[in-house]
Amino acid sequence: MAGLVADYDSGDHLQGPARVSRMNPFHLYLDSADLSEIRSCLPHPVVHGVTTNPTLLKRAGVTRAALPGLLTQLLKLGAKQVQAQVQAADVDGMLADAEALLKPFDSGQLVVKIPATRAGFQAGAQLIARGVPVTYTAVYAAEQAHFAAQLGAAYAAPYLGRLDDSGVDGLGLIAQMQSLVAGSATRLLVASIRSREAYLALLGLGVGSITIPPRLFAELLDHEATLAAERGFLADANFGAAGDSKL
Numbered sequence: 001m002a003g004l005v006a007d008y009d010s011g012d013h014l015q016g017p018a019r020v021s022r023m024n025p026f027h028l029y030l031d032s033a034d035l036s037e038i039r040s041c042l043p044h045p046v047v048h049g050v051t052t053n054p055t056l057l058k059r060a061g062v063t064r065a066a067l068p069g070l071l072t073q074l075l076k077l078g079a080k081q082v083q084a085q086v087q088a089a090d091v092d093g094m095l096a097d098a099e100a101l102l103k104p105f106d107s108g109q110l111v112v113k114i115p116a117t118r119a120g121f122q123a124g125a126q127l128i129a130r131g132v133p134v135t136y137t138a139v140y141a142a143e144q145a146h147f148a149a150q151l152g153a154a155y156a157a158p159y160l161g162r163l164d165d166s167g168v169d170g171l172g173l174i175a176q177m178q179s180l181v182a183g184s185a186t187r188l189l190v191a192s193i194r195s196r197e198a199y200l201a202l203l204g205l206g207v208g209s210i211t212i213p214p215r216l217f218a219e220l221l222d223h224e225a226t227l228a229a230e231r232g233f234l235a236d237a238n239f240g241a242a243g244d245s246k247l
């Protein structure tokens with residue numbers, strides 16, 4: 001696969017979390033189309049990129065016409081990759097929309113998101129054959145993750161929170177998906193993350209990528225005890241400023 005996604009190491013020799021190796025680093029995404037919200041997190045070296053979808057765009061008041069501008073700004077803010085979803089349900093419509101989305105960007109910068117439907121797998125396969133990174137999204141069943149890996153997708157995106165909402169054991173199903181994509185070029189990109197505990201449980205499964213809402217970013221990065229310790233260190237660092245050093 002071309003460009004930024006060429007760093008894949010199968011990690012066949014590794015188990016569990018160790019599969020996300022130095023050569024195949026974990027990808028943390030922000031799941032948002034709200035520029036001010038994203039600006040509160042980026043640039044930051046732990047973030048690989050930003051994922052969007054039509055619902056997030058609507059929520060943020062970003063029209064389809066304004067989407068390329070938003071994605072361009074996200075890249076300028078330090079996102080290595082941005083993800084945008086096709087807005088059609090048939091193969092030709094998906095491919096035409098993917099072309100339009102890809103046009104302003106360099107190879108590998110834009111990941112095309114396509115729902116994991118029968119038509120979606122067809123359209124995505126054509127893009128993957130041309131070296132375009134593809135995320136199959138709205139993955140609700142293990143076999144969809146299997147097909148994504150079979151076709152060489154960059155990512156397959158299950159929704160943890162929504163799986164749990166529907167009464168399914170989301171973490172259990174995602175563990176099964178992870179075992180199906182392990183050793184392939186496909187990372188699970190787990191979305192619908194609502195808590196720090198969910199994030200940590202997914203890391204424990206060894207998933208290759210997670211996309212989180214920006215509000216969770218602060219919870220993961222700004223630990224209250226660390227901030228309190230830092231305040232103490234900074235206060236103590238002023239000791240001796242008046243020149244009363246013992247040495």
Ligand code: G3P
Pocket residue numbers: 031053159161162191192193194
């Ligand atoms: O991007 C889709 C997903 O992250 C939505 O999350 O919490 O609304 O199910 P949630």
